[in-house]
Amino acid sequence: MDAEEERWLRAFHLLFLTCLGISAGLSLTRGTADPLSLGLAALMAAWYAVFVLRRPALLEKLNPMGWHLLVLIALLFVLISRDSAYETALFGMFALPYVLVPGRWSYLGAALLMLVATVATGQLERIGEDPSVFGFLFGNTALLIVIGMFVRRILQHSEQSRAVGMLEERARLAREIHDTLAQGFSGIIAQLEAAEQSIDDQRAVRDRIAVAKRVARDSLNEARRSVEALRPEPLDRAPLPEALASVAERWSAAAGVPVTVSLDGEPRRLPVDVETTLLRAAQEGLANAGRHAGATRAALTLSYMDDEVTLDVLDDGAGFDPQLPVRGYGLTAMRERASRSGGTVTVESAPGEGTTLCVSIPCA
Template sequence: MSEGDVLRLKNWERAWRALPLCLLVVAALITVTDSSAPAHDRAITTALAAAVALWHWWMVMTHPDWPERALAPMAGYFAVLLVMAWVLSMRHPAYGLLVLACFPTAFATLPGGYAYLGVAATAVVVVGGPYALLDTARPWSIASALAGAVLAALIGWSIRALEAEIERRHAANRALESANQALESANLRLAQLGEENAELQGRLLTAARQTGVTGERSRLAREIHDTVAQGLAGIVTQLEAAEEAANDAEALRRRLAVARNLARENLSEVRRSLDNLRPGPLTGTTLPEALSALVSGWSAVNESPATLTVTGTARLLHPEVEVAVYRAVQEALANVARHAGARKTGVTLSYMEDVVVADIRDDGVGFTPPEAGGAGFGLTAMRQRVVRLAGDVEVESAPGQGTAISVTIPAIPAVTDQEGL
């Protein structure tokens, strides 16, 4: 419903409510100008008409929300109006206009089906009151009044049906406007969420990129430490030993040969790391075999007894798991060679149901384990590599009581070529 239709409907309602006043004024003017009646009677009639006008003004014009909503005040209003209209029409015929105005007023003020009771009561007043219905001398006047009542009822019903349809359309339009506003609000919210999502996605991409860069730097640092740094440390150790054995030609040749082999092995290891391959010792062999070669080679180079024990059923694990175990043992043995001064070292590789554990123990000088954040780079890199696989590193040591390092990693199985397809 447009604003023009709403305005016309309100004007129509105001016209219906003002109709009794208009007809009352016309009747009052006729009465005042009628000189056939005594002046005293005309004054009383005019006073009664003024009282009716005041009554209608107060009950209907100043309280437009009462009609069709409050039965009690409107029923009282209409009863008083109808009685006063009857009294005035008895005093002067001109006020029959006010009686006729009660037909539409019943529909304008009484709610629901009570309007038809008002029409029936008005029809009774039109014929002269309840007793007039029993007067058989005026059958045609009674029939005319009844016909007028029926006609008024039909007109009132039609008007109410039209108003109900208009109101229904008005309600539908209001609902449609509310739905459109809700849709616009939802679209606006979706647009805002889209902008927020785009901004959040940008932040996540930046954070992921930064995390990737940091992770790659950490990986490269671990690879360099596990290959170049340890290899160079071993070479330096052999060259220092060769310098001390300068007078012993056989020992000198042996130390130089070991240093040369270490340099070649680490050069090959660096090349493999750059190609992002598995560590050389794990290429084409199993983890127990690679650790056996590592332990025996370490024992020969450092001239210190070291043994490897394998428990459980050895099986092929995910390459990253095997690399982490191998690097952890390699780092632990390097620390034993540099710091422990151990007489013997033992490495145990345990295959369990859901984890693989590597224990490295020595009987060296021991130390007081630092906090996780204060450990050296080698132990920190070991922890980072193991934790990245949801594993754990434990260090137990005390001055003069040796050192034990335990590395536990989930035994993630290797993916076969068929499973990877």
């Protein structure tokens, strides 16, 4: 349930309880109040508070909310039959069928509420005698329909917001898993394969295993932080330029490929999502350079300009044709991250000519 839906539900709850309170007040003011009616009004308020207000998770569940709606309608019928002052409570209940029960059942509940109100107020018996009764029925029915459409619109909007939120969260988790676990496992596999090839050199094997263990620890820490939706661990320790240098140093040690890191412009603090996008892009670009391109050199260039910041990741690897479909999730995740901050990702490459990856994000 999102914040907007919660606000409207509170408004509907308040409307019902207020109208019920006004009805009891009118009954006392007119001098028509009696202990039984006041007791039934108190029971109605208590029933609503215990079985509806305190159980928001069950709203729009036919069982038990359908039964609670029937109890409230029955109590309203008795109250109106005993004292016309409680007709005011009817207006507070107009939204309840649409709030309490789902789908088509809500319209059945609204029709039942209207029928009970018509019988309780004696309007049904006067239809043939007084033409104004039709105006009363038509007005209340129209109001009931409008309120129903309004409530349904709110609930539909809330469901759409929840669906969008779920899709965004799934995409975020997919990106984070790719940027942490997938890259970490790739690094570990590379180190273990290198150790296997150097099986006769015990020192080289120990060095490779030590690097693999460090990559595993770092990836585990990153995975934990990503699930908690925190900033990447390097950004917690240092500003973005230093975090990029740290990532490049660690990757270079694991992959055995030298990396240069350059900085253009005056560094400044950027929004968390922008810095995270740039750091993840650097990690993905370097991972691809070592895993797919077979690069012997790589370079990172971070440029701060007046209205945007850019990150270039270059390598001298095998390259590829950007027009061909690319396997894997890395580039897709990178573009999704950049687009959420209003940025773009461009790739320049050709077979045998290396690859240049550029991430540009506006930040005026």
